[in-house]
Amino acid sequence: MGTVSKALSLLSNFNQSRTEIGLSEMARLAGINKATAYRLLSELQESGFIEQAGTDRSYRLGAEVLRLARLREAAVPLTTASRGILERLAGETHETAHVSIVRGMQLNALAHVYSPKHATRVMMEDAETLSLHATGSGLAVLAFSPDDFIDAVLARPLTRHTPDTVTDPDAIRALLAPIREAGIAESVGGFEAEVHSHAAPVFNSDGAPIGAIAVAAPVSRVTPDRIEIIRRAVLSGAIELTRAIGGFVPECFPQAAAA
Amino acid sequence: MGTVSKALSLLSNFNQSRTEIGLSEMARLAGINKATAYRLLSELQESGFIEQAGTDRSYRLGAEVLRLARLREAAVPLTTASRGILERLAGETHETAHVSIVRGMQLNALAHVYSPKHATRVMMEDAETLSLHATGSGLAVLAFSPDDFIDAVLARPLTRHTPDTVTDPDAIRALLAPIREAGIAESVGGFEAEVHSHAAPVFNSDGAPIGAIAVAAPVSRVTPDRIEIIRRAVLSGAIELTRAIGGFVPECFPQAAAA
DNA sequence: ACCAATGGTTCACTATATGAACCAACTATA
């Protein structure tokens, strides 16, 4: 493994519940020698990607990632474009709307908007990692991905997040054809119990899916009349977001709303 | 130079007007061999920090920086905390309010809010690089920095951004004592002509300045009565932002507004 | 048609990275 990849993989150890990590713990998490971890962390620190904090000198992400995020957004205004569309979806459906982005063989939650209508809502977490096989968003992405990507994803161990999570590769493959037909993926309790989500893929300028936009609701609120509202909102949201970022909706995608 | 630092320095070549860079151009900008650039870029790409775009296969920042920015924000909610305070400042002063963060020996613009009150306003750019010696924000940071940091900054070539930019190290040092007294730095046309800015430092939990909050206005609008409003707003904004991020205002800082 | 640029690749040679062992300081436990 290249040195650069090794250093950057250290950054993957941070998450919402682990925003600060000490040197020894980082070495353990990364499976490398403490001296090696120290040197890699020092270079990341010199470059502004991490900094040391607190009296115990633990490490956390540095401000440089904020700057690069802004420059990334200047190139591909995904977060900016998502904000308005998610607000519209949350408004129309009265449920949680969110966007996630493919990263390797998983999804990363990018943005979410809650509806203020209900006291209970499906909660999202910034930068949360979602499964491709176990979420509506993931299935939406897989349905429009090349076969070799689908094969690679399904060849890996598939986590059973809930008793309802489908983990049989053939059963997952069978789910994909109807999703291609409808443009919409549904997942009921696949990632979190009692959560029913609808998702549609977002495409890049090559017509490849780069993520998905979704509405997630408690199962009890997803009645037949509401489903139709959610599907229409998600489908138009996906097309709108694809176009907002200069993406291209492939011809195989069923377009329920034209621009 | 370490390999990791070299790779990460490639990311510094992206800016608001250069969001996509080809392989050969990146090698030239970085002063390294094209084969080396290719290998480093490949590792950055595998890690999600950059991606290739368009028919010419040029590189741009990848989505991973968005995810890390969110995790950084979870650890140090600087952008989130800044938003409300900047809106208040822009509302009270009817001018552009902004926050910037120290990165090495320069400042990076983090967030800004425009006032809708005037047809003309001081424009800011996301992730813009500002000078420590030539901006109100920079001087605010320097005034409360350790002597060795001040010496290191002033030992480097100081860019004359406008005819009004002060570039004599001794003259700049002389500016710092009154700033320490008042807690506020002013800069008139030091970085951009016709722009008058007031800034105050933002501190971390060790009481060290990590950036500054500022109000920038066209010189013609900064009348004596408005100056007082701006100074008070900037000072209270700096203290509020310091506290919002768990920072500590050092005792040497003149506190115009207590929490 | 020719030239210059691009993105991308190869491999003998060179530079950097590694990690076992060590240190001082701190914390937990008996």
Next chain:
DNA sequence: TATAGTTGGTTCATATAGTGAACCATTGGT
């Protein structure tokens, strides 16, 4: 209070990865 175990951090003989001149196919400009 003494001991053991943990922390962040460091060293340097050894091992591994990185380098870049030269090359390739393709594309674009003249």
